[in-house]
Amino acid sequence: MKNQQLFSNRVAILATMHQKEIVIAPLIEQLGIKVIVPTNLNTDVFGTFTREIERSGTQIEAARLKAEKALAITGESLAIASEGTFCPHPSLPYISSNREIVIFIDKENELEIIGEEFSLDTNHNYQLVQNLQEAYNFAFKVGFPEHGLIVLASPKDSHEIFKGITTNEQLEEAVNYALKNSSTGKVHIETDMRAMYNPTRMKNIEKATRNLLKKINNFCPSCGIPGFEITQRIKGLPCASCYTPTLLTRAVKYQCKKCGFSQEELFPDGQYADPGQCMYCNP
Known part of the structure; x- marks a missing residue:
């Protein structure tokens, strides 16, 4: 059984609101699938990097929930979603790591295949700063302005938060406002890890999608179904x-x-x- 027979001329709903289609869609469309991004799906309800909403379940569970929601609101049978995590490397605790997964769900053929990428290539970082110069020093260290930033008066306070900072003007406005409203004289600045503000993370999502594609193109020698994996x-x-x-x-x-x-x-x-x-x- 060939993957073209399973997927050709079908529509896959990509559950994203952070422009992940830029790297995911061209690869998935190699299977003969048309990828569509719904305009009425809010994936933030399943968790945000900026703390407003805690992630629903594990990394895989959160990705699955996104894909299932995409299927529910569109009535289609094929969906894709991704989810990322950032944490200290298990062997090198002082170095951040990024694990990206891309889930592919086919209700018609009862398939679930997951691509993944585990990488040390990430700018994930944060710092407490007490003036604008310290904020700029941090910003340029993490790849600003190509990589976006987040500023808030306290890491525990998600009410006064500036996200998607990509210009000097935005950075100065956010830092000055946060300093003025900080009870400690310091403000929290961190990398914006949402895909559209983080090209380094976007590359890891692409690698996870390539891993997914490799698994989809690996067929079971016994039944011929895609997803024969390690x-x-x-x-x-x-x-x-x-x-x-x-x-x-x-x-x-x-x-x-x-x-x-x-x-x-x-x-x-x-x-x-x-x-x-x-x-x-x-x-």
């Missing part, structure tokens, strides 16, 4: 020098969500590990 990585790749098992991947397991068929692939990254990755050769 569900497990098995460690133990032998060292090229001493042949001791390392923590690197020796094999991967693919599984079909539809029929349950699974298949193991040995040595996806090569037959041996670099001795520099071996706990015995390089303790």
